[in-house]
Amino acid sequence: MKKTLIALSMALLTPAMASAENYSIGTGGQSGTYYPFGGALAKVWTDNIDNISVKAEVSAASVENTIKVVRGDMLTGLAMGNVVLDAYEGVGKFPTKMPVNVLFALYPNLVHAMSLKDSGISSVLDMKGKRVSLGAPGSGTAVTSAALLESMGIDVEKDIKAVYLNYSETTNALSNGQIDAGFIVGGQGVGAVTQFALTKDIQILSIPADAQKKFIGEYPAYSSYTIPADVYKGVNAVDTLSIWNVLVVKADMSEEMAYQLTKTAYENIDKVRQVVKAAEMTTPENASRLAGVPLHPGAEKYLAEQQ
Structure with a gap:
């Protein structure tokens, strides 16, 4: 009986553990650039970072992605820099200051x-x-x-x-x-x-x-x-x-997660460029193109190592 209860408990826990490793990246409509860019990043992260699986999620883009990242519904999202700046400052569509950081800038x-x-x-x-x-x-x-x-x-x-x-x-x-x-x-x-x-x-x-x-x-x-x-x-x-478009993340994302996402993206950016030409602008030199919103410490750690 005891073994049965243990087995049942493990069976109940397994789906929750698996879902904790599944993430989404907020993109935009399928006719824009966000969707293929986000899909390419999702594949790079899934293929090269242990124990995570990332999928591209169709969305209304910048505002929705920023809100869902803050709520914890998305790991990260593509967003226009002005929207992320508004969220950070608590103006425009955002009635209060949002705990957002930038992982890195993408392209204009x-x-x-x-x-x-x-x-x-x-x-x-x-x-x-x-x-x-x-x-x-x-x-x-x-x-x-x-x-x-x-x-x-x-x-x-x-x-x-x-x-x-x-x-x-x-x-x-x-x-x-x-x-x-x-x-x-x-x-x-x-x-x-x-x-x-x-x-x-x-x-x-x-x-x-x-x-x-x-x-x-x-x-x-x-x-x-x-x-x-x-x-x-x-x-x-x-x-x-x-x-500039950026990848927005919640400020309390772990430093290790932000580091791995940044490192893996830059080390495999050629694969993203095969899908989206605009990724030619996605370089460490352009990472901090959006003034006014801090880079995540994990991203800063990776960028400091490249200097």
């Missing part, structure tokens, strides 16, 4: 303010009175696009007809004439925009230099960026804004 996201060439829209200011997708609810795109429009004097509640669509929904709605303009904030060559440009005559609107300067003054985590000509079919060079 670029503001793609898009419309069809025959839309009659030639600048962001022409979006007034139009139907505009600001990005998926809870995404960094939605945070950035709303902040940019407000900075340029456009009230997102009164001056436009705002809808909240993810990458593929935005390009589909533009193609079908359901909206007039839309924002995608993603890496250079992001798949949704690349595919959109192959099927439609699109334009990506430049952000004027004075508007960029004003916005960067209000949100110092951003910087200016020029998308080269022909990154997207038929699209000339575009002056826009960029913001």
